[in-house]
Amino acid sequence: xxxxxxxxxxxxxxxxxxxxxxxxxxxxxxxxxxxxxxxxxxxxxxxxxxxxxxxxxxxxxxxxxxxxxxxxxxxxxxxxxxxxxxxxxxxxxxxxxxxxxxxxxxxxxxxxxxxxxxxxxxxxxxxxxxxxxxxxxxxxxxxxxxxxxxxxxxxxxxxxxxxxxxxxxxxxxxxxxxxxxxxxxxxxxxxxxxxxxxxxxxxxxxxxxxxxxxxxxxxxxxxxxxxxxxxxxxxxxxxxxxxxxxxxxxxxxxxxxxxxxxxxxxxxxxxxxxxxxxxxxxxxxxxxxxxxxxxxxxxxxxxxxxxxxxxxxxxxxxxxxxxxxxxxxxxxxxxxxxxxxxxxxxxxxxxxxxxxxxxxxxxxxxxxxxxxxxxxxxxxxxxxxxxxxxxxxxxxxxxxxxxxxxxxxxxxxxxxxxxxxxxxxxxxxxxxxxxxxxxxxxxxxxxxxx
Amino acid sequence: xxxxxxxxxxxxxxxxxxxxxxxxxxxxxxxxxxxxxxxxxxxxxxxxxxxxxxxxxxxxxxxxxxxxxxxxxxxxxxxxxxxxxxxxxxxxxxxxxxxxxxxxxxxxxxxxxxxxxxxxxxxxxxxxxxxxxxxxxxxxxxxxxxxxxxxxxxxxxxxxxxxxxxxxxxxxxxxxxxxxxxxxxxxxxxxxxxxxxxxxxxxxxxxxxxxxxxxxxxxxxxxxxxxxxxxxxxxxxxxxxxxxxxxxxxxxxxxxxxxxxxxxxxxxxxxxxxxxxxxxxxxxxxx
Numbered sequence: 001x002x003x004x005x006x007x008x009x010x011x012x013x014x015x016x017x018x019x020x021x022x023x024x025x026x027x028x029x030x031x032x033x034x035x036x037x038x039x040x041x042x043x044x045x046x047x048x049x050x051x052x053x054x055x056x057x058x059x060x061x062x063x064x065x066x067x068x069x070x071x072x073x074x075x076x077x078x079x080x081x082x083x084x085x086x087x088x089x090x091x092x093x094x095x096x097x098x099x100x101x102x103x104x105x106x107x108x109x110x111x112x113x114x115x116x117x118x119x120x121x122x123x124x125x126x127x128x129x130x131x132x133x134x135x136x137x138x139x140x141x142x143x144x145x146x147x148x149x150x151x152x153x154x155x156x157x158x159x160x161x162x163x164x165x166x167x168x169x170x171x172x173x174x175x176x177x178x179x180x181x182x183x184x185x186x187x188x189x190x191x192x193x194x195x196x197x198x199x200x201x202x203x204x205x206x207x208x209x210x211x212x213x214x215x216x217x218x219x220x221x222x223x224x225x226x227x228x229x230x231x232x233x234x235x236x237x238x239x240x241x242x243x244x245x246x247x248x249x250x251x252x253x254x255x256x257x258x259x260x261x262x263x264x265x266x267x268x269x270x271x272x273x274x275x276x277x278x279x280x281x282x283x284x285x286x287x288x289x290x291x292x293x294x295x296x297x298x299x300x301x302x303x304x305x306x307x308x309x310x311x312x313x314x315x316x317x318x319x320x321x322x323x324x325x326x327x328x329x330x331x332x333x334x335x336x337x338x339x340x341x342x343x344x345x346x347x348x349x350x351x352x353x354x355x356x357x358x359x360x361x362x363x364x365x366x367x368x369x370x371x372x373x374x375x376x377x378x379x380x381x382x383x384x385x386x387x388x389x390x391x392x393x394x395x396x397x398x399x400x401x402x403x404x405x406x407x408x409x410x411x412x413x414x415x416x417x418x419x420x421x422x423x424x425x426x427x428x429x430x431x432x433x434x435x436x437x438x439x440x441x442x443x444x445x446x447x448x449x450x
Numbered sequence: 451x452x453x454x455x456x457x458x459x460x461x462x463x464x465x466x467x468x469x470x471x472x473x474x475x476x477x478x479x480x481x482x483x484x485x486x487x488x489x490x491x492x493x494x495x496x497x498x499x500x501x502x503x504x505x506x507x508x509x510x511x512x513x514x515x516x517x518x519x520x521x522x523x524x525x526x527x528x529x530x531x532x533x534x535x536x537x538x539x540x541x542x543x544x545x546x547x548x549x550x551x552x553x554x555x556x557x558x559x560x561x562x563x564x565x566x567x568x569x570x571x572x573x574x575x576x577x578x579x580x581x582x583x584x585x586x587x588x589x590x591x592x593x594x595x596x597x598x599x600x601x602x603x604x605x606x607x608x609x610x611x612x613x614x615x616x617x618x619x620x621x622x623x624x625x626x627x628x629x630x631x632x633x634x635x636x637x638x639x640x641x642x643x644x645x646x647x648x649x650x651x652x653x654x655x656x657x658x659x660x661x662x663x664x665x666x667x668x669x670x671x672x673x674x675x676x677x678x679x680x681x682x683x684x685x686x687x688x689x690x691x692x693x694x695x696x697x698x699x700x701x702x703x704x705x706x707x708x709x710x711x712x713x714x715x716x717x718x719x720x721x722x723x724x725x726x727x728x729x730x731x732x733x734x735x736x737x
Contacts, residue, residue, distance in 0.1 A: 087585065344583075347584055348568070348589070370572050434574060437579045437582055440582050
């Protein structure tokens, strides 16, 4: 198989995939689940329960108020203890439903999925649902993109008039260092991923789906390429290892050769991109009517005693998952939700696992220390590695000086926040921090303008 | 010969351009009101915009226009203060508006001791960036982040970060109430309040609208909305909205009665306040 990749920029950070051979284990249920109402992009869900209510696994506890939102289901069975605020990955207190866990009873409507162990579910390859039914099932199950941004999945499959989709692209790249959750998913549940891909392909109404997998996952690539033979409309494509290949615009370029123009979406060049985890969640949502209540995530770090991949119920505090991996190491310097490149540090281990949590990375003190920022030496390394062809040194300085309009004119909003510029900068400049800030301010100004 | 040609050509060009410049300067002459230039010279010249006009030239133009209409009482230069406005008033021979002298006040007392850090921020030294990332080192989502955006914004050297408390301090002598720190603070912690008679001011140094238990868990001097201050206030100047007390600077008579009754010490006064009788303060301490 010839390996493909994208052209502009990119870096090769140390991969550190220490958990790639560790099979997925089930994480025990928490004593109390913290169910956040905003685990996705868009409006927070509206609370459907009150204190004292009995809930089962899969009971709808938060209802999507609009299109860009997602249903939230109880990930545990038990009693609603309190409706309060808890710090989430954003670093701010957000509304959460606290559920005291009693047993593990599944809601009768989704009971079938609860009968089986996660890796012993019989495979349902027969897809009966039509496109609309698939979209409805995705919305009902609260499926959101599992790559990190947590965009409601059903919305991606509503192609607006005037646009046509040609390819469904399934992202098995997992280019973030350390993370191996998607890798293990493809190794352990390849058929669920493939049926999920087939379901999403039908929802989109396209002829061809391509699953992109980087060459640093040879076992996943081999297994997926083997199993895909029974799916004539799906192709598995190996990719050269390069960060940020998992960013959707880079992946579209790598797999189809098409370039997404500035300010546009992959759909504008006929592509829809979703993660392998999302495909598997879609499989469960459509074939089993099973809501999104758990996900696989990687707990990792060089100092972690027992790093691994765990199937965790949403709402489990990360402290408990860390405990399972051998506890917080003594030299822990930073806890990051997600990978080291794009993940976000948390300020408390009470933060619960959400739909978009792809990993928990614990850096030791030496790794976590940010070197002092030194003056820019105009080496233009950041320009060379930027996968979007931007000038990070200039944009970050403009953002710092509140010159947002100028920065916007120079393509600030095309930044995918991949962090390649900060990674490569020999002066350790905080480039991506300022780019992210600038983008947030531009978006805030746009909202004000409206 | 060449020398002669050169002199003639350049000399001729010089004469031509001189004539051209003379004609242009006469033809396109702009008469600027000399009063505007003189008034602008009286203004502080820092273009802060606190007057509501785009910088000092804008204010000067507005003053001249006001003087033509015979009324400049609605125009005030906050950083210039009363002396500037009186000078301008006597220049025009008109009465000037009376601006209440104001000063910037920090509505947070979450110092390193009062609101101990539970995490460490190591991103760019900027409150704006820190604010976009998380609640802050103490965990209080309303409190001062301590990265000094206000210090950078202040053009009068009136604001300095105190390295011991981690909070900015306002130099009342230098502060001109230009509003720049109010805009710079991403958490809106600064408020312009009247300086008050003999610089006597009382204010709630907290902006947290969290429930008392929660805000107290971040910071021991947070307002917990216990309403004790509102009960003791003789002029009914302390409304409590959203779990937070606010002292209305217009109604407040700076009696200082609310300061000792506050169980958390969230109310600060710029003058010494007599503490409560020991018995009562013991009660307050057990709260």
